[in-house]
Amino acid sequence: MSTEELDSVDRKILAELTGNARIPVTELARKVGLSKTPVAARLKALEESGVITGYRASLSPIKLGLTHVSFVEVRLSDTRQKALEEFNAAVRRVSEIEECYMIAGGFDYLIKVRSRDMTHYRQIMADVISALPYMASTSTYVAMEAVVEASALTP
Known part of the structure; x- marks a missing residue:
């Protein structure tokens, strides 16, 4: 999947995940205007295509003393x-x-x-x-x- 293949819903999903990767699929579905099943399918496709490479915690270097x-x-x-x-x-x-x-x-x-x-x-x-x-x-x-x-x- 390339950036040309991403539609507006895929981009909304990615924007929501960028802000909160721990968002429940049901809430993500509500925010992008679809039901849970198609959003879960889109997430799987984004992961399998390599657009989503993983999920991780974002750490604050400042709070860790790395200023x-x-x-x-x-x-x-x-x-x-x-x-x-x-x-x-x-x-x-x-x-x-x-x-x-x-x-x-x-x-x-x-x-x-x-x-x-x-x-x-x-x-x-x-x-x-x-x-x-x-x-x-x-x-x-x-x-x-x-x-x-x-x-x-x-x-």
Whole structure:
């Protein structure tokens, strides 16, 4: 199922689930204007097609004391496929790395790191990020304020 195949009801279902993934199917059906059975069928189709990839709790990084956000430009010493695969696998194991993107440009990856404070970030950088495979160099940018930050897409 692609975004072109989503109709207005599917989009309403996704919008409601984005706001509250724990909404009962009966309430979801009422909100989108259908009965329970067709909504349940649509949910199943959205899940099977991969539009809905899962359900999870959204945690507040602030309430968890993770108020410091840094973005790290990473340059690798080797960008052959095997090196990229090893780097990707290693990054996925680091809990402090909230997001990581391979970049087409003047560096290889952009990593978002969430930590308690600058001291904690320096420890993560020294002990974890600098030890990632094929690491050549990094540049860090500290976020002063989140202007727009979202953990989920809205349909």
